Amino acid sequence: MKGMSYQHGVIFVGERYMGGAEIVNNRSISWVEPVTAKAMFRVSVRVFKSMPLWFKWAAFISFLISLLPWMTGLYSWEQYYGVPFYLWVYFFLGTHFWFPSDMKRFHGAEHKVFSTKELVSVRHIKTIAKASIINRYCSTNVIVLFFLTVPILLIPFLLISDAPFIHVFEWTTMTSLIILPVLVRWLNRGTHFDRVRQAVLTLSYFVQRAITTAEPDEVHIRTAVKAYRRVVLKENPSRLTRGKPIKKRTKGGHQMAIADITIMPLGSQTTSVSEVVAEVHKRLKETDLPLEYTLTPMSTIIEGKPEDLYTIIREIHEVPFTLGHQRIALNVRIDDRRDKATGMAMKLSSVNQKLSE
Numbered sequence: 001m002k003g004m005s006y007q008h009g010v011i012f013v014g015e016r017y018m019g020g021a022e023i024v025n026n027r028s029i030s031w032v033e034p035v036t037a038k039a040m041f042r043v044s045v046r047v048f049k050s051m052p053l054w055f056k057w058a059a060f061i062s063f064l065i066s067l068l069p070w071m072t073g074l075y076s077w078e079q080y081y082g083v084p085f086y087l088w089v090y091f092f093l094g095t096h097f098w099f100p101s102d103m104k105r106f107h108g109a110e111h112k113v114f115s116t117k118e119l120v121s122v123r124h125i126k127t128i129a130k131a132s133i134i135n136r137y138c139s140t141n142v143i144v145l146f147f148l149t150v151p152i153l154l155i156p157f158l159l160i161s162d163a164p165f166i167h168v169f170e171w172t173t174m175t176s177l178i179i180l181p182v183l184v185r186w187l188n189r190g191t192h193f194d195r196v197r198q199a200v201l202t203l204s205y206f207v208q209r210a211i212t213t214a215e216p217d218e219v220h221i222r223t224a225v226k227a228y229r230r231v232v233l234k235e236n237p238s239r240l241t242r243g244k245p246i247k248k249r250t251k252g253g254h255q256m257a258i259a260d261i262t263i264m265p266l267g268s269q270t271t272s273v274s275e276v277v278a279e280v281h282k283r284l285k286e287t288d289l290p291l292e293y294t295l296t297p298m299s300t301i302i303e304g305k306p307e308d309l310y311t312i313i314r315e316i317h318e319v320p321f322t323l324g325h326q327r328i329a330l331n332v333r334i335d336d337r338r339d340k341a342t343g344m345a346m347k348l349s350s351v352n353q354k355l356s357e
Contacts, residue, residue, distance in 0.1 A: 003114065005107040007050035007100055010224040011043060012231045019230035021223045027322045032230040052100055062091060086173045096143045097211055104214035109224035111135040111213060120228050121288050125221050133213050134205050137188065140212050144204045145183050149176040256343050257306045257336040261316065262299045265325040279319050287312060303344050306336055
């Protein structure tokens with residue numbers, strides 16, 4: 001699986017599915033869809049729109065300056081007017097070294113999800129936060145390889161050619177791009193020149209720690225976890241259990257409780273609460289806590305161990321605020337019976353049995 005971070009979130013791309021999660025206007029959004037050309041294009045647009053305004057203006061102005069000489073016929077072999085097209089390679093690859101602060105944190109969260117040996121789950125955020133911020137297969141390896149290859153090739157090219165420097169630089173850039181896939185394969189799978197490979201990786205690890213990542217906050221890790229799980233749940237759900245199946249019911253020593261939850265935004269412009277309820281049930285669907293739940297016309301009923309109920313209630317509490325509401329009323333009733341095993345199905349069965357008598 002490959003990962004990509006951007007200003008608003010994290011994207012993971014598997015063999016058949018791609019998915020992501022992002023924070024927009026203090027609201028968490030996640031998605032997953034099959035890997036297609038259209039999906040990749042939409043992701044590219046999403047990432048570009050999230051970039052800072054200065055980046056968009058720099059890209060636009062550079063494009064005009066590089067295109068203008070060709071449109072006006074000023075380009076000639078002896079002299080180059082404007083910005084050469086191939087310098088766009090350095091513009092886009094160079095942005096790897098000046099990520100915005102949030103993008104660095106999302107990048108760090110992405111790396112920690114890859115590095116952790118713990119089950120990737122919101123329950124283990126504290127453990128994931130302690131994982132390494134270095135990723136052996138980060139795209140930073142590619143960037144470092146390219147910027148090392150260019151000067152190594154430029155010197156001999158200058159010695160054997162009497163062409164203008166701007167053209168020698170262009171040849172060097174294009175040659176570096178052509179051989180870059182071979183070098184990346186050597187870095188990831190090669191068995192020769194181990195010391196050179198280790199030196200390149202050491203430099204890449206330094207760049208990752210010092211430049212392209214930053215220690216993520218909980219919201220960044222939570223976003224990366226959600227994006228990762230959306231893809232893995234589609235492609236290989238067993239990777240999220242590691243041989244520890246998630247049990248919907250717990251018997252023998254662990255008492256189950258039932259929570260009846262009603263959440264009402266106050267002072268909103270609409271009397272409907274369906275948007276909030278729908279988002280609550282999305283959270284319930286995505287959680288890996290061993291819970292059972294059902295929606296009724298008046299409330300949501302959740303069954304699980306008391307400690308798990310309190311965990312999910314804390315998450316539900318924050319849902320209306322992520323949707324822009326400023327005040328809520330949250331009503332919670334918990335039925336925790338300790339003298340015998342019980343649950344939603346058992347309670348309904350008991351009543352139905354008495355009705356049939």
